[in-house]
Amino acid sequence: MNPLELHDRDHDVRTERTAVAETRGAAHFARLMARRPDQALSAVRAASPQMNDWLVNGPFAGPLAGSELTMGQRELATVAVLAALGDTEPQLAAHTVAALSQGITATELRGIPLHVSVYAGFPRALNALTVIDGVLREAGIPEPLSLHRVRPGDHGTTVAHAGITGPPVVLVHALGLDWRMWEPVIARLAVGRRVFAYDVRGHGSATEAPLPTSMNDLATDLFDVMDALGLDRAHVVGLSYGGGIVQTAATLVPARFASMTLMATTNVAFETFEGRARSVEQDGMAAQVAPSLVRWFTCDGLAVNDWGVRYARDCVLRGDPEHSAAAWRAFQTLDVEGKLTGFSAPTLVLAGERDLSTTPEVMSRIASDIPGARYAEMPGTPHMPTLEQPSLVVDALDGFLPRDPMEDELLPG
Structure with a gap:
């Protein structure tokens, strides 16, 4: 092969490699940034084609395309x-x-400036915020919820709050989670309502509380x-452990309930x-x-x-293992079956069709135990509906809980 042919072959190989790199870089740029590079970098390409090519075919075809981090983590x-910086x-x-397009939530993004403030200082953190x-x-995306501390008896806890007018709604979370379990639904429920969610004793910000001994x-x-x-x-809403807490409270002082929802x-x-x-211990x-x-x-x-x-x-x-074990043992003291036959406030019992823990059969028995209770089933929904099917939860609660009628005049349509 003469030198000219060798040069031509090497040129073709380099051109082919460049084309592959360009394809890979441009494709990964579009996946990561949720925009094609010709859209996102048009100004860069006009000012410097070399910079555009380096950016797309260098970092985005190389280190930013690796599998060491997921695209969301990246x-x-x-x-x-x-x-x-x-x-x-x-x-x-x-x-x-781009982070939003990769499934990173507003809560996670708002947490970054707070984290950065510790390591890079407040000016940069505030600018980033x-x-x-x-x-x-x-x-x-709605503004973050208002958070404040309260002291229920012998400990402090955090209460999240959304909504300005309308009837009050209190949300009680599941064992092992905290008030943020309700975050996917609170803002939408707060149209015409004042919605509150708090950390139950031993969970979230309330882990310094004494251990519970009973429901x-x-x-x-x-x-x-x-x-x-x-x-x-x-209007009190409880899910799983929270539902046990709510039912227990309803047997003790039913007059404090404008309505009850059990999920x-x-x-x-x-x-x-x-x-x-x-097992925890x-x-x-x-x-x-x-x-x-x-x-x-x-x-x-899960997938x-x-x-x-x-x-x-x-x-x-x-x-916290000690609090988790204590919570399960407190849950073991639940004793409300047959004790809500005189409960007169409106009641909604909301089951998940695919709930393997508290099945529709379990939930329908609860509904039959409470006179006048309304039973509803959410299709395709597991044990944590607010985290996997929040829209179905909002639809069900929106149709049950009253709200300030003035808000209806402000809604579109």
Whole structure:
């Protein structure tokens, strides 16, 4: 082969490699940034074709295309780096949009400036917060909930609040989670209502509380939270452990209920509760992740691994073993079957069609035990409906809970 032919062959090989790199870089740019490079980088390409080519066929075809991080993790890391660097507002805005497209939530994004403030200082953190908040507003994402501390009896806890006018609604979460379990539904429920969600004793911000010994302790906490919020009566919603707390409270002081909603719960203790307490003590919290998530989510939900699954997994892992075991033993004292026959407030019993823990059969028996209770079933829904099927939860509660009629005049259409 003469030198000219060899040169031509090498040129063809280099051209082919460049074309492959361009295809890979451009394709990964579009996947990661949710925009094609010819759209996102038109100004860069006009100013410097070389810079455009290097950016697309260098980083996006190389280190940014690796599988060491998921695309969501990569965008969250990029937002944090840009926030810490400072003076990166256009890039930070672009990668905030990209992070949203990769399933990173507004809560996670708003957590970045707070984290950055510890390591890079408040000026850069505040500037980053301004940029991120602007992107979230433009995307139509509601503002974060108002958080404040209250002291129900012998401990402090956090209450999240949304809504300005209308009847009060208090949400009580499941065992092992915290008030954020309700985050996917609170803003939508708060149209014409004042919605509150708090950390139950031993969970979230309330892990410094004394251990609960019975469901009566937790029912008393619910009333103490209502007192701290100035609520004589409220529409109370409980899910799983929260449903046990709510039912117990309803047997003690039914007059404080404007209505009651029970989701994915039971009115009798299961034999498995003591076994779960012992497993926590003997095996630790990491051993609870798999059995908890399999009970809580569908296979499809686990495969998607969106915020709800990630949040639930993290809550289980960071849970306090002593409080977790105590919560299961408190749940074992649940004793409300047949004790709500005189409960007169409107009641909704909401079951998940695919709930393997508190099945539709369990939930329908609860409904039949409460005179006048309305029973409804959410199709395709597992034990943690607010985390996998929040829209179905909102639809069901919206049709049951009253709201300020003035809000209807403000709604579109």
